[in-house]
Amino acid sequence: xxxxxxxxxxxxxxxxxxxxxxxxxxxxxxxxxxxxxxxxxxxxxxxxxxxxxxxxxxxxxxxxxxxxxxxxxxxxxxxxxxxxxxxxxxxxxxxxxxxxxxxxxxxxxxxxxxxxxxxxxxxxxxxxxxxxxxxxxxxxxxxxxxxxxxxxxxxxxxxxxxxx
Ligand code: 5GP
Numbered sequence: 483x484x485x486x487x488x489x490x491x492x493x494x495x496x497x498x499x500x501x502x503x504x505x506x507x508x509x510x511x512x513x514x515x516x517x518x519x520x521x522x523x524x525x526x527x528x529x530x531x532x533x534x535x536x537x538x539x540x541x542x543x544x545x546x547x548x549x550x551x552x553x554x555x556x557x558x559x560x561x562x563x564x565x566x567x568x569x570x571x572x573x574x575x576x577x578x579x580x581x582x583x584x585x586x587x588x589x590x591x592x593x594x595x596x597x598x599x600x601x602x603x604x605x606x607x608x609x610x611x612x613x614x615x616x617x618x619x620x621x622x623x624x625x626x627x628x629x630x631x632x633x634x635x636x637x638x639x640x641x642x643x644x645x646x
Contacts (some may be wrong), residue, residue: 502532521578583611
C-alpha cells in the first residue's frame with residue numbers, strides 16, 4: 483500500500499526511551515549492546531545510554547544478491563565480531579526494524595553459539611517477521627521512513643566495494 487509509517491528524529495527519541503524502559507522493567511541488564519549497521523547503530527547508541535551499558539559492538543550486515551539467484555539473503559561483512567568478546571556475556575541485539583527478520587536471525591544465530599544470553603530489541607517489528615523480538619516498540623506492516631534514511635545522501639557515490 484501507499485501508507486507510510488513516518489518516524490521523525492523527535493519521535494525516535496521518545497520511542498527508544500520507551501523501548502529502554504521496557505527492557506529495564508523486564509530486568510534485562512545486557513553487558514553488550516550489539517548494533518546491526520547501519521540503522522541499528524542509532525538504536526544501539528540510544529539504548530546503551532538509557533540502559534547505562536558502556537559496551538557497544540557492531541556488526542555489518544548487507545543484503546547480497548547471489549549470482550544466479552533472485553533470492554536475497556543477508557550476509558555478515560568483515561570485520562565479524564570476535565567470539566571471545568561475547569563469551570558468557572548477556573547481549574542485546576539492536577536494530578531499527580525486523581521486517582522479514584532474516585537480518586536479525588543471522589546475527590541472533592551467530593550470537594547463540596557464543597554468548598550466555600541474547601535478546602533482541604527493535605523499534606518496529608512486522609507481523610511476517612520470522613524472528614519474534616523480545617522487545618518491540620511498535621508493530622506495523624507499513625513501509626517505515628526512518629529519519630536517517632528518508633532523505634537522499636548529500637553526495638552520490640558509486641562503485642563502493644563492500645568488505646565481504
Ligand atoms: P529484514 O527484512 O532482514 O528484517 O530487514 C533488513 C533491513 O531492511 C532492515 O534492517 C532495514 O534496514 C531494511 N528495511 C526493512 N523494512 C524496512 C522499512 O519498512 N523501511 C525502511 N526504511 N527500511 C526497511
